[in-house]
Each structure stands twice: as C-alpha cells, then as structure tokens.
Amino acid sequence: MGDLKGGKGNISTESGTVKDAQYSFGTRFENGTGTNPEELLAAAHAGCFTMQLCAILAGHGHDPQDVRTEATCEMVKDGAGFKVSAMRLNVRGKVGNIDQAEFDKHVAQAAQSCPLSKVMQGNVEITHEAVLE
Secondary structure, three states: OOOOOOOEEEEOOOOOOOOOEEEEHHHHHOOOOOEOHHHHHHHHHHHHHHHHHHHHHHHOOOEEEEEEEEEEEEEEEEOOEEEEEEEEEEEEEEEEOOOHHHHHHHHHHHHHHOHHHHHHOOOOEEEEEEEEO
16 A cells, blocks of 8 residues: 555456556556556457457357457546557457458457447547458
C-alpha cells in the first residue's frame, strides 16, 4: 500500500494463473517488473478476440489451425489523468480453406463482436491487422 507513486501491491486472479504479480506505479509508468492494468486489458482482449475469431472461422467452415493475436494498448494524457485511447490487434493465422480477403472479413467481424471489444466500443479506437500465413 502507500500513495500513488510510492505504493506497491500485488494482484492475483481467481484462477490462480496470475498470482501475487507486482502491481505499482513503477510497473505501470516506469520500468518496474510486474504488470499493470493496460497489459492485463491487452492480454484479455487478445484472448477474447482470438476465441471469437476462431468461432467465426469454424462457423464458416474454415479450419483455424493456429491463430495468434498480439494486442497493444495505448494510453494518453486526459486532463489531470490518463485514458486508454487505442487498442491495436495484430493477428496471424494458419487457417485451412480460406484466402486473405475472407480472413480479413472475419477478423473485422471478430474485432467488432468479441465481448471485450464491445466493452471498449465508443471509448477506445480498435484497429486490426491480419496476416494469413
């Protein structure tokens, strides 16, 4: 505990996947070792988006053999504080029975329809780039 800059804490998830990870101003804005809300949001969004994309692909008769998404969260100054302004999704996929145009279409659909994208819509600019391998 402590004030904003000097305070330190830990964060854990109910599943135990994240357990006692260091969580502080230093891990958020400086070079401390640990996690921060933006990193957790990006990881959650990447996972949610990838699950949604794979469901869409399979639902259209495509075989999602290997789909990987990297999400980058951008935070900017907003008055006296900060806000998350953008989330960039970079997805690479090995998918059977599909071409790049069809893959792009399904990526765009997933970027709009995954539950975490829906939470951010209207508040965060979500962009995506898709590469079919």
